[in-house]
Amino acid sequence: xxxxxxxxxxxxxxxxxxxxxxxxxxxxxxxxxxxxxxxxxxxxxxxxxxxxxxxxxxxxxxxxxxxxxxxxxxxxxxxxxxxxxxxxxxxxxxxxxxxxxxxxxxxxxxxxxxxxxxxxxxxxxxxxxxxxxxxxxxxxxxxxxxxxxxxxxxxxxxxxxxxxxxxxxxxxxxxxxxxxxxxxxxxxxxxxxxxxxxxxxxxxxxxxxxxxxxxxxxxxxxxxxxxx
Amino acid sequence: xxxxxxxxxxxxxxxxxxxxxxxxxxxxxxxxxxxxxxxxxxxxxxxxxxxxxxxxxxxxxxxxxxxxxxxxxxxxxxxxxxxxxxxxxxxxxxxxxxxxxxxxxxxxxxxxxxxxxxxxxxxxxxxxxxxxxxxxxxxxxxxxxxxxxxxxxxxxxxxxxxxxxxxxxxxxxxxxxxxxxxxxxxxxxxxxxxxxxxxxxxxxxxxxxxxxxxxxxxxxxxx
Numbered sequence: 001x002x003x004x005x006x007x008x009x010x011x012x013x014x015x016x017x018x019x020x021x022x023x024x025x026x027x028x029x030x031x032x033x034x035x036x037x038x039x040x041x042x043x044x045x046x047x048x049x050x051x052x053x054x055x056x057x058x059x060x061x062x063x064x065x066x067x068x069x070x071x072x073x074x075x076x077x078x079x080x081x082x083x084x085x086x087x088x089x090x091x092x093x094x095x096x097x098x099x100x101x102x103x104x105x106x107x108x109x110x111x112x113x114x115x116x117x118x119x120x121x122x123x124x125x126x127x128x129x130x131x132x133x134x135x136x137x138x139x140x141x142x143x144x145x146x147x148x149x150x151x152x153x154x155x156x157x158x159x160x161x162x163x164x165x166x167x168x169x170x171x172x173x174x175x176x177x178x179x180x181x182x183x184x185x186x187x188x189x190x191x192x193x194x195x196x197x198x199x200x201x202x203x204x205x206x207x208x209x210x211x212x213x214x215x216x217x218x219x220x221x222x223x224x225x226x227x228x
Numbered sequence: 229x230x231x232x233x234x235x236x237x238x239x240x241x242x243x244x245x246x247x248x249x250x251x252x253x254x255x256x257x258x259x260x261x262x263x264x265x266x267x268x269x270x271x272x273x274x275x276x277x278x279x280x281x282x283x284x285x286x287x288x289x290x291x292x293x294x295x296x297x298x299x300x301x302x303x304x305x306x307x308x309x310x311x312x313x314x315x316x317x318x319x320x321x322x323x324x325x326x327x328x329x330x331x332x333x334x335x336x337x338x339x340x341x342x343x344x345x346x347x348x349x350x351x352x353x354x355x356x357x358x359x360x361x362x363x364x365x366x367x368x369x370x371x372x373x374x375x376x377x378x379x380x381x382x383x384x385x386x387x388x389x390x391x392x393x394x395x396x397x398x399x400x401x402x403x404x405x406x407x408x409x410x411x412x413x414x415x416x417x418x419x420x421x422x423x424x425x426x427x428x429x430x431x432x433x434x435x436x437x438x439x440x441x442x443x444x445x446x447x448x449x450x451x
Binding site: 053062063065067068069072073075076079080092093095096099100103104137141 | 281290293295296297300301303304307308321322324325328329332333366
């Protein structure tokens with residue numbers, strides 16, 4: 001009975017970047033967990049029970065209690081399993097900056113990604129430029145706040161912002177292919193270097209969906225344009 | 229620990245519920261600070277320097293370093309001045325995650341739905357009211373029979389929500405609705421919070437907020 005309660009269960013979806021963040025955090029910490037793939041067009045009763053307000057994935061269940069919202073789940077994981085590697089820094093000011101950039105990603109970058117798939121012509125071009133600007137702001141900001149961060153791949157461990165960045169950008173080539181754009185590129189050199197280093201990280205390779213699967217999924221999200 | 233208080237500056241805009249959250253948190257911890265008012269039509273160079281990404285208040289500047297976004301700031305205050313008796317976030321990780329969840333919910337819903345009540349399109353009035361009341365009912369359900377959202381003690385979620393209550397008079401007057409009729413427990417919670425010095429000292433008078441709302445509407449029109 002005790003084993004069952006202390007079991008860690010993750011309700012998620014394979015193409016949800018928010019779910020991938022939690023998978024990475026759990027694996028990084030070496031926490032065994034049971035994964036339940038949700039069909040988002042036919043959500044399970046358990047999911048609706050554990051996240052009645054938002055009815056979304058991911059939901060982490062631990063000791064029989066649900067935790068919702070990926071950033072909140074990651075902070076929970078870091079607090080409960082507070083052994084190394086730490087997802088967040090110890091210093092309160094640095095923690096506030098990690099949260100700031102995590103929120104920036106979630107409030108600005110994430111909501112802009114899906115519409116980009118659907119736009120055409122001038123509107124699409126504008127959206128691409130906006131996205132490039134957001135990436136530039138992110139790069140400048142993280143460079144300023146965490147000058148050491150970009151060198152994680154020199155033997156340092158990954159943390160929360162690496163998880164966010166890795167999940168978002170791991171399949172940037174798939175995104176570029178489907179939208180016929182180049183948002184992550186040498187013009188944001190630090191981000192480009194960071195993303196490419198993350199792509200080589202064994203945990204990312206093990207956890208994140210492969211290029212072809214993502215291309216196929218992105219293509220289904222694009223509504224067919226009627227002939228004019 | 230006195231030196232902690234020397235360099236604490238809050239960039240604020242007095243009607244902002246987000247700024248009020250920070251004031252309450254600082255008051256709860258007994259931290260003295262300098263409050264500087266920002267003019268929304270002419271933001272200071274200090275604000276642009278301290279929050280170049282969003283150029284929004286509140287910003288807490290502690291020892292010259294900026295902390296942005298009100299709930300981030302509240303957590304920061306709780307962590308830095310953690311030798312003070314009051315702890316805003318619970319110590320249990322699951323309860324902390326619940327507190328953050330509700331903070332997040334309040335952030336995503338209360339301001340935007342409230343604004344539609346006092347400044348929304350006239351033809352959408354009924355729907356706007358319905359959505360706002362639904363949001364308050366969800367919060368009331370979470371409160372349940374507890375004195376505060378955190379339980380017996382005033383805490384993070386209370387700090388997150390209580391500033392918006394100075395807008396209740398505005399919602400009711402301009403939106404033509406009675407909040408107490410729908411969420412009486414929440415209104416009782418509001419009164420309970422107002423008995424706390426940190427809240428009473430930090431919340432602007434509802435009539436002042438109403439005056440601000442009228443001016444805003446005149447200047448910017450309906451959303």
